[in-house]
Amino acid sequence: MFFAKAPGRFLLLLLSFLTAAVWSAGCMAPPEQSDDKLVIAVSIPPQKAFVTAICQDQAQVVTVILPGYSPANYEPDAREMQQLSEADVYFSIGVAAEEAYILPRLGSVPVVDLAERVARELPDRRFASGSRDPHIWLSVARVRIMAGAILEAVVELDPDKADFYTANARIFLEELDQLEQDIHALLADDAGQTIVVYHPSYGYLADEAGLRMLSLEEEGKEATPQHLQNLIDQAREASVGVIFCQAEIDSRQSAAFAEEIGARIQILDPLSEDYVANMRAIARAFADAS
Known part of the structure; x- marks a missing residue:
């Protein structure tokens, strides 16, 4: 069987x-x-x-x-x-x-x-x-x-x-x-670019597209002050302008982080049932953020 x-x-x-x-x-x-x-x-x-x-x-x-x-x-x-x-x-x-x-x-x-x-x-x-x-x-x-x-x-x-x-x-x-x-076509020109997310959902996609993913959340918990400062420094160096979050995860830390580096919040849904269209939308969002 x-x-x-x-x-x-x-x-x-x-x-x-x-x-x-x-x-x-x-x-x-x-x-x-x-x-x-x-x-x-x-x-x-x-x-x-x-x-x-x-x-x-x-x-x-x-x-x-x-x-x-x-x-x-x-x-x-x-x-x-x-x-x-x-x-x-x-x-x-x-x-x-x-x-x-x-x-x-x-x-x-x-x-x-x-x-x-x-x-x-x-x-x-x-x-x-x-x-x-x-x-x-x-x-x-x-x-x-x-x-x-x-x-x-x-x-x-x-x-x-x-x-x-x-x-x-x-x-x-x-x-x-x-x-x-x-x-691959959407992200072909973005290899090496940095994306910042709250929850680290997109690591497989980032790896396959050659993107660098930074996550505020660590092991299911909000970032420690030390980790947060390190991320702020890296995000500024990479000129990150968007922080990607999920609707079901309410994180005030994301908003504070975005304000600190002058970025905006964008909601993505890694759990959408409309899989193919959603994956294209995620890739397009990453491309537009670079």
Whole structure:
């Protein structure tokens, strides 16, 4: 079974041998509607986008951590856990709330660890402290690997629709290829530039684009006075004009920091369900800030 052991390159086999006729507009016609759709649980909204791209309307996707809540510490209530217990599969992604509050309470629901699948092929990014950076969905290269793992799982769970899922996965991978090209084009002239963020969500994207990311937050806590002064000095030296924050994280320190260096605050959303458009918007914001 896939859930026990999945071959690392199985996506390539699926795309080679299972792809069938494709819609003339670019999508494969879905199978006849049925009431036995897969119920798929995910942690964060971007994962819902990945699953929906592959399954379309042939799966019901349950998202645990909704917009406005933190993947670091969200704790589902009893009603939410009951809903999760009915899922055919849970796709975890390595955020802190999973280990603390979700996975230990899932019971017999099969879990596909997308973070582990990604780490087999691309190394995790590390913070200065040595701890793992969990924001892997902000790396297009890593989302490709996640798409492969999702495809393998849904084909195993619902083999009668394998051609449908595989064709959709191919289209999604092509969309990711175009997204990656667009991001590189937007940021091609900005390699070496400095971006300042409150929460360090964008390290994978920054690394792939050759940007330097400075974060006010350290290990989930606001910057110490010493760290803050060091960041102020570096931001001034780099002529930083924008501080990037998240709507769900209220930080007065960000406002004070921005005022100190004469910068403005811009809100970005690393957890948007509209994944492809949002990634382009983030890249454009970084390019405009340089």
